[in-house]
Amino acid sequence: xxxxxxxxxxxxxxxxxxxxxxxxxxxxxxxxxxxxxxxxxxxxxxxxxxxxxxxxxxxxxxxxxxxxxxxxxxxxxxxxxxxxxxxxxxxxxxxxxxxxxxxxxxxxxxxxxxxxxxxxxxxxxxxxxxxxxxxxxxxxxxxxxxxxxxxxxxxxxxxxxxxxxxxxxxxxxxxxxxxxxxxxxxxxxxxxxxx
Amino acid sequence: xxxxxxxxxxxxxxxxxxxxxxxxxxxxxxxxxxxxxxxxxxxxxxxxxxxxxxxxxxxxxxxxxxxxxxxxxxxxxxxxxxxxxxxxxxxxxxxxxxxxxxxxxxxxxxxxxxxxxxxxxxxxxxxxxxxxxxxxxxxxxxxxxxxxxxxxxxxxxxxxxxxxxxxxxxxxxxxxxxxxxxxxxxxxxx
Numbered sequence: 001x002x003x004x005x006x007x008x009x010x011x012x013x014x015x016x017x018x019x020x021x022x023x024x025x026x027x028x029x030x031x032x033x034x035x036x037x038x039x040x041x042x043x044x045x046x047x048x049x050x051x052x053x054x055x056x057x058x059x060x061x062x063x064x065x066x067x068x069x070x071x072x073x074x075x076x077x078x079x080x081x082x083x084x085x086x087x088x089x090x091x092x093x094x095x096x097x098x099x100x101x102x103x104x105x106x107x108x109x110x111x112x113x114x115x116x117x118x119x120x121x122x123x124x125x126x127x128x129x130x131x132x133x134x135x136x137x138x139x140x141x142x143x144x145x146x147x148x149x150x151x152x153x154x155x156x157x158x159x160x161x162x163x164x165x166x167x168x169x170x171x172x173x174x175x176x177x178x179x180x181x182x183x184x185x186x187x188x189x190x191x192x193x194x195x
Numbered sequence: 196x197x198x199x200x201x202x203x204x205x206x207x208x209x210x211x212x213x214x215x216x217x218x219x220x221x222x223x224x225x226x227x228x229x230x231x232x233x234x235x236x237x238x239x240x241x242x243x244x245x246x247x248x249x250x251x252x253x254x255x256x257x258x259x260x261x262x263x264x265x266x267x268x269x270x271x272x273x274x275x276x277x278x279x280x281x282x283x284x285x286x287x288x289x290x291x292x293x294x295x296x297x298x299x300x301x302x303x304x305x306x307x308x309x310x311x312x313x314x315x316x317x318x319x320x321x322x323x324x325x326x327x328x329x330x331x332x333x334x335x336x337x338x339x340x341x342x343x344x345x346x347x348x349x350x351x352x353x354x355x356x357x358x359x360x361x362x363x364x365x366x367x368x369x370x371x372x373x374x375x376x377x378x379x380x381x382x383x384x385x
Binding site for chain 1: 271272273274275276277278279308309311313314317318321342343344345
């Protein structure tokens with residue numbers, strides 16, 4: 001009986017989540033994984049702590065280290081679970097039109113998934129020209145997501161936002177329900193709080 | 196107790212499924228058909244309210260727009276194609292507003308699917324959009340109009356007993372002048 005209840009719940013939620021990534025830009029190329037467990041990891045960092053440093057390859061072919069920005073820019077890290085999935089495809093294109101807001105708060109954005117570079121290249125090309133770096137945490141698989149404690153048990157990252165100030169201190173964490181897009185206004189409010 | 200919970204879940208599931216199946220069965224509004232009745236949040240900007248011929252707060256229906264024809268753009272701030280199409284729709288708006296034959300007779304609104312007011316305002320500011328953008332934060336309107344992809348354009352005739360659909364199409368509008376000629380002809384606008 002419990003199984004039936006769970007199945008019914010999953011079906012209900014699947015239909016609710018399926019309305020993301022409606023843009024014709026993606027046509028029929030979006031894979032819908034259905035409703036997933038909202039959060040499936042345990043954070044390893046907390047607000048007030050120095051963010052763990054990392055170095056990753058970007059789609060732009062640059063090698064990006066977190067520490068490169070220390071003393072220069074505030075950093076927003078946006079982990080998203082996977083390329084070519086509904087909610088993820090409906091998140092970064094919104095960030096792509098608010099560069100001026102990030103600039104106002106002297107902030108940059110780093111997008112990270114555990115997909116490999118060719119996949120990220122192909123996927124993000126559908127979003128138009130992105131102003132922010134998109135990094136691949138593919139190999140060692142999910143190592144950076146694991147450092148932050150946002151690697152899920154199925155090997156994808158959580159949908160998580162980290163705001164890190166110029167000193168490298170984590171100022172905000174939102175490990176969001178993977179099935180929903182984090183409200184942009186909340187992120188902007190957190191950027192407003194930065195010095 | 197378990198049986199009761201199970202029945203409750205099944206009831207919720209059936210209700211939701213019925214709603215969703217009916218939306219997908221209905222599909223997008225068809226040319227020649229009637230636009231399903233939708234209630235939209237009135238803009239809080241007095242200029243936009245005046246543009247629509249409305250006053251006060253609360254909600255409005257499409258057939259309350261003071262015009263002969265309404266162009267409805269279904270979009271999302273997060274949709275790359277909608278972002279790309281925005282300057283083109285601004286040009287359409289300018290063509291209409293600068294032509295005395297069309298000004299006050301053809302009005303444009305946008306409905307931002309799964310967008311909050313904050314998000315539609317960002318889109319408006321980014322692309323300097325002068326026509327009203329109405330948020331549909333919870334997909335409520337989106338379900339009623341057949342869960343179309345974006346950008347999607349619906350044009351309706353507002354004069355007459357029914358809000359008749361005269362254009363319903365996914366994707367870019369193409370040549371704005373050709374589009375205007377088409378809707379003027381279809382609507383019988385003089």
